[in-house]
Amino acid sequence: MSEEVRSRSRSGSLYRTGTAYSSQIRGEIRGKLHAETIVVGGGVIGCAIAYELASQGKEVILVERSRIAGGTSCAAAGMLASDSEEFHSPVLTKLAHESKALLHQQTEHISALSGIDIGLQQHGFITPFRQENEMNNYRDKRSGDLTTEHVWWDRSILQHRAPWISEEAHGALYRPSESEVLPVNLARAYARAAQTLGAKVIEGVQNVRLNVDANRVQGVDTSIGMMTCKHVIIAAGLQGGELIKQAGLNLPVLPVKGEIAAVRFADHDTGYRPDKTVYADNVYIVPKANGEVWIGATSLPGRSDHIVTVKGIQQLLASAASWVPGIGQAQYLRAWAGVRPSTPDGLPYIGACESIPGLYTAFGHYRNGILLSAITGRLMANLIGGHTSEELGIEELCPERLSRKEIMQ
Ligand code: GLY
Numbered sequence: 001m002s003e004e005v006r007s008r009s010r011s012g013s014l015y016r017t018g019t020a021y022s023s024q025i026r027g028e029i030r031g032k033l034h035a036e037t038i039v040v041g042g043g044v045i046g047c048a049i050a051y052e053l054a055s056q057g058k059e060v061i062l063v064e065r066s067r068i069a070g071g072t073s074c075a076a077a078g079m080l081a082s083d084s085e086e087f088h089s090p091v092l093t094k095l096a097h098e099s100k101a102l103l104h105q106q107t108e109h110i111s112a113l114s115g116i117d118i119g120l121q122q123h124g125f126i127t128p129f130r131q132e133n134e135m136n137n138y139r140d141k142r143s144g145d146l147t148t149e150h151v152w153w154d155r156s157i158l159q160h161r162a163p164w165i166s167e168e169a170h171g172a173l174y175r176p177s178e179s180e181v182l183p184v185n186l187a188r189a190y191a192r193a194a195q196t197l198g199a200k201v202i203e204g205v206q207n208v209r210l211n212v213d214a215n216r217v218q219g220v221d222t223s224i225g226m227m228t229c230k231h232v233i234i235a236a237g238l239q240g241g242e243l244i245k246q247a248g249l250n251l252p253v254l255p256v257k258g259e260i261a262a263v264r265f266a267d268h269d270t271g272y273r274p275d276k277t278v279y280a281d282n283v284y285i286v287p288k289a290n291g292e293v294w295i296g297a298t299s300l301p302g303r304s305d306h307i308v309t310v311k312g313i314q315q316l317l318a319s320a321a322s323w324v325p326g327i328g329q330a331q332y333l334r335a336w337a338g339v340r341p342s343t344p345d346g347l348p349y350i351g352a353c354e355s356i357p358g359l360y361t362a363f364g365h366y367r368n369g370i371l372l373s374a375i376t377g378r379l380m381a382n383l384i385g386g387h388t389s390e391e392l393g394i395e396e397l398c399p400e401r402l403s404r405k406e407i408m409q
Contacts, residue, residue: 032226035227040234041235043069043072043073043235047191049235050062064204065204066204074184078119078183080181086145092347093145095372102375107120114188114192116185116192118185124175127280128166129170130169132171151173152172155169166325182289182290190377217229231358233380234361237365241253249356254301258296258297258298259337263332272329273293283295341363347396347401348363352389
């Protein structure tokens, strides 16, 4: 670690307001805190932003209402599926590719600063098909997206390269550059790295109220006191829409619940354990760096509860076992549910709120928060650094785009 990093790391701190912390820290929190930028939300997006700002030597406080990665980030499968996902938007496709590349570049740095292994694995993804016509239809439909390295495997190559796949599979598309991470580790690594670089990360901060005065952001009032700043970035995922209403802005966030399960293969079953992610049309099967295999995910628009249903898990496990029959013999570990923050036009709200100087948003990443975290962090740091959305090529993502459209209609 360089001398600069070591000396700056002494000022970075992780405060937990609900748990024991020293009276000196309590005193600091109870007094008025100030930073150039306050990030609201300690999911992977907020943590990536804090990391980028701190990397650029900027003063930043991140406040999280519960624990780092306690919301949607801890429910994710952690796929960096920039090639496999269908984005329906050229700007998102571009950002997804840039984000994966950036995250790969950052991995060593954030791991070294945080001491946390993010579990990055690049084994590639396969999209399998049962029938030749399904494979051809997919090829026709996605031909415009197949710009990165990819290989079509016929049945014999597939059986050779993925002996754990069902014999019913006719063939597959293999995308070798796809990768995945442990999502909670990633968020925590960003947060810890940000702290090491001087950011203050405070968990358990409730009742965040935006302080807007003279039509400009002045800071936030919170359960632990007032914080002043020049810029506030709302990176609160599902809660983002509610928070931003305090500034009179309507940025709808639509919940889409997802359920996911984890299994483990016995050591002697290695021949049956998938060693690549299977990205099929109704299920994905992700072998994780912690030895587990995660199987996801259901998609239930309008649902924001965290109940795991028998039906949901039954469907997932049945679909997964139809592609990887060995899953039937694997040990069932657990299942969980999360809620994806979607938006009416499918694009995240990334940018400055034009009507309220100093207020910024970075939420609504739907099912791609982990994938888009690195680039969102970089974009937000560049916006805070004075670049415009136009310069960064993200005008389409401007937070107030939907209300602008309403006025024009
Ligand atoms: N990232 C995949 C999902 O949300 O299901």
